[in-house]
Amino acid sequence: MANKVRTRFAPSPTGYMHIGNLRTALYAWLLARSSDEGTFILRIEDTDQERYVEGAVDLIYKTLADTGLVHDEGPDKDGGCGPYIQSERRGMYKKYAEELVEKGAAYYCFCDKDRLEELRAIQTASKVPPKYDGHCSRLSKEEIQEKLASGVPYVIRQKIPQEGTTSFHDEVFGDITVENSTLDDNILLKADGLPTYNFANVIDDHLMGITHVIRGSEYLSSTPKYNLLYEAFGWEIPKYIHCSPVMKDAQKKLSKREGDASYEDFINKGYLKDAIINYIALLGWSPGTEQEIFTLDELVAAFDVSGISKSPAIFDVNKLNWMNAEYIRKLTIEEFTEKAMPYYKQAVKRDVDYNLLSALLHDRTEKFSDIPENIDFIDTLCDYDTELYVNKKMKTNEEVSKDALEKILPVLEGLTDWTHDAIHDALFALIESLGVKNGVILFPLRVAVSGKKFTPGGGVEIAELLGKEETIARIKKGIEKLA
C-alpha cells in the first residue's frame, strides 16, 4: 500500500451515539490501527443546524475515549487538515464548485423552487422517476452571465454525463455499475452558498487525505456521483467500504425510539463497554476463526475488511447478554464490587459485606441492572408462602421443614464464630448426625432466610451474609409460619 491509511468517523452531533454509528467508528478505527501508521480522524458534520444538540460533541468525545477508539486528528487534535468541524469549513467549498463549472462538470442553475416542484409533480404524475430536467445546463454563456450579473439566486448542480455508465469498486460489495441516465444532476452548492452534504463530503474527504471511506450502505447509491466528482477534479478515488445496517428485526433498523439503539442506553442498563464493543464488532463482521471474545488489541490484530458481511445483521440482545456475562465473570471480585456498588446502594440499606455479596453474584449476573431484584431479600424478608418449603427433589414439605428449622436453630444459636466455614461445618455435622440428605436441612434454611424461590447462593452463604442475629430471627419467623 503506497499511502498510509487514513480513515475518518464523521458523526452528526445529534445527542446520542447510535450503535450502528459506533460500529462504523469501530471499523474505521480498526482499519486505521491494523495498518502501519494508520490515522483515525474525527470530523463533526454539523451543517444541519436544526438537528444540532447542545453537548452532543462532548458526548462523542466521551464515548470514543470510553471505548478506547481514540482519534488521532479531530477538532481537539489538529493534524493539519482542519478545521474538523464542518460548519467551520463552510467557506471552503464554493471555489471547488466553481472549479467544477469551469471544467464542465457542473453548471449554474437558476430554477426556483416553484419550477422544481412543478417539474416533480408532472414527473410523479406520469410515473417517471423525479429528476432534474437539465434545463439550466442548456443555458448559453450570455444568459448565465446576465442572470449572474443581475443577481438571480442560483445553485450549482453536478453535470452527469447523458450517456454511458459509471462503475466503482466497493471492498464489501464488489464492482457496481450504474447507467448514468439514472443519476440526477444534484445540487452541489446551495443558494446560500453552502455545500450540500454530498458535495462537502467529497471535498472534505479529499482535503483530509482520507484513503478509506467507511460508511453505511445508504450511501451506496450516491457513490457513483461521488466518483464522477473525484474524476472531474482529477483526484484519487478512495477505497469504499460500505456497511449494511444493524437491524432491530428483519424489517426495522435499530432506532432511537425503541430506546435501545444507543451506546448510552446499554451502559445505563449495566452493560460493560468492552462487551458492547466486542459484540458489535461481531455484528456484521467475522474474523473467520472461532474466536469470539476479543480485546481491542486482539480485534486490531484480527480485523480485515474481507470479513465484513453484505447483509444486514439483526441485533440479538440475548447474545449480548451472554457476552456481557462472560466479561463480568472475568472481572475480579474487587472490580465487580466497584461496578455493582451503585446497584448495591440502591437495593440494600443493611450493613453487609459487599465482597461477600459480590462473590455470590459475580457468576450469576448478566448485567448489573439485574442485581437489585436478586438481592431485595437482604433488607426485608417478604411475607412468603409456606408452599416454598415444599420441594419434591429435596424431599421436603412443610412438616419436614419445620422440623429442620427447629433443629437448625439451636445449632446456629450456639455458634460464636459466624463465618462461612463455621456455619457450614456446624450444619453438616447436624446433617450427619441426623443421617439425612443435605437438602433436607439446607433447603428449608435457604427458604427461611430468603423467603424466595431462587437466590444467589445457598442457605449457608445467605446466613453468613445476613449475620447471626438476622439469620436467627428469620429462622424463628419460619418456624412460626410453619406452625
Added chain:
RNA sequence: GGCCCGUUGGUCAAGCGGUUAAGACGUAGGCCUCUCACGCCUGAAACAAGGGUUCGAUUCCCUUACGGGUCACCA
C-alpha cells in the same frame, strides 16, 4: 415505480465447485448441586423457489419471491 444491493438453523455466522454444511448465542434433555446460576455432556434446528452451466452446485449465470437502500437547496 426506476435504479442499486442482499437472502446458510430463531439470531450472529464459517463456507469461496466435490464437506457427515463449522462454531457461537438461544433452545431441549441430562450431569453437578441446599434453590438459582456457573461448569460439563448430549440433542433438535439452515443453504428462499425454479431454471440453466457443469461429471458434480450452498458456491457460477438467469428468472421469480421476499427483504433492505436510494431517488431533497437533509445528513
